[in-house]
Every structure is written in structure tokens, then in C-alpha cells.
Amino acid sequence: MSEINDKIIIGEDVFVPFLTEKEIQSRIKEMAEQISQDYNGKIPIFIGVLNGAFIFLSDLIKNISINCEIDFFKLSSYGDSKISSGNVKLLKELNCDVNGRDIIIVEDIVDSGLSIKFIEEIFSKHTPNSMRVCSLLMKPESLKYDLKIDYIGFKIPGKFVIGYGLDYAQQYRNLKSIYALSEK
Ligand code: IMP
Ligand code: MG
Secondary structure, three states: OOOEEEEEOOOOOOEEEEOOOHHHHHHHHHHHHHHHHHHOOOOOOOEEEEOOOOHHHHHHHHHHOOOEEEEEEEEEOOOOOOOOOOOOOOEOOOOOOOOOOEEEEEEEEOOOOOOHHHHHHHOOOOOOOOEEEEEEEOOOOOOOOOOOOOOOEEOOOOOEEEEEOOOEEOOOOOOOOEEEEEEO
């Protein structure tokens, strides 16, 4: 990875700073406060969608002030490309019993909405008490399905972004802030 004047250069692609660590962390605190209020008296299960959501989920629950549990799904759709294959595969099932529970699906980003739609279909075979979706980022212009995202950190334009859990060909997840692909 070469980082020049805050820019990340990957081959011919140039990624520029988009959301700082401070902006991300302060928004996550607000989201966590809201969720803690909304679920007061309940013990929700946060279900992270791997791999992308692991950093967001970790920072989010550190700011949650009520008791909670966590579990993970692992999905794959993008492969190593910047464009979704439109094909979602379940690579890791849940290990908890969601029946009668309040579940919060945690995503790094909702793009076309296909992944969330796929997860909602899985849950339609179970009977959780409630189900909401929480995503750090959302690209409203790219959404192709009729979905309700209950907690959204930032609505962003339809640009490809990396960092803070979001990858390009499985790399750059370790960046503390988020970078967007700049137009050529
Ligand atoms: P969707 O199924 O099209 O909504 O895409 C959701 C998944 O694609 C997310 O969980 C991400 O892992 C990945 N994704 C979507 N947009 C981006 C992006 O801009 N950068 C990196 N990963 C992305
Ligand atoms: Mg991903």
C-alpha cells in the first residue's frame, strides 16, 4: 500500500480521505446511544455480517450501555472485485437461537441491498421477536430492493470506499478512516 499526501494509491486507482476516524467514532457513539435507549430493558443480539462489519460491530458494542449478545454471519458476494457479483453465498451460519429474541443485523455498508435481503429471507424461517438493521454506511442511489435500514451512520454517494473494515480484494480493512475512489 502506498500512501502519498493522505491518498491511497492502488495500481491506477486513487483513493482520497472521505470520513475521518473522529467523524466515524463520534457518529458510532450517537448510534449506540440511540440503540441503547431503544432496547432499554431488552437484551438484543447484535449479528455482524462478516467480514466487513467486524470493526464497526466492535466499536459499536463498546458504546452500548445495556446488556447484549453478539453473533456473526459470514456472507460472500463481491469476490475480489469492486462490483457485486449479484450472487450471495452463506459461508458461516449463526450459532445462536434467535427465536423470541430481539436481533440487530450489523452491516458495514448497504449497497444494492442484496445481502440484507438474503439475510431477511433466512430470518423469515425463524421467529425472532424483532429484527432491525444497522449499517455504518449506505449508498441510497445504489439500492435495488425495498428495504428498511433502521440505523444508518452515513448516507454516501455511490462511490467505492475502503478502510474501517471495508476491503478492496480483501485488503485495506485495517485503515482507521474511510477513503473513497476518486473519479479519473
Ligand atoms: P449489497 O449486498 O450490494 O448491499 O452489498 C453489501 C456488501 O458489499 C457489504 O457488506 C460490503 O461488504 C460490500 N460492499 C458494498 N459496497 C462496498 C464498497 O464501496 N467498498 C467495499 N465493500 C463494499
Ligand atoms: Mg464485504
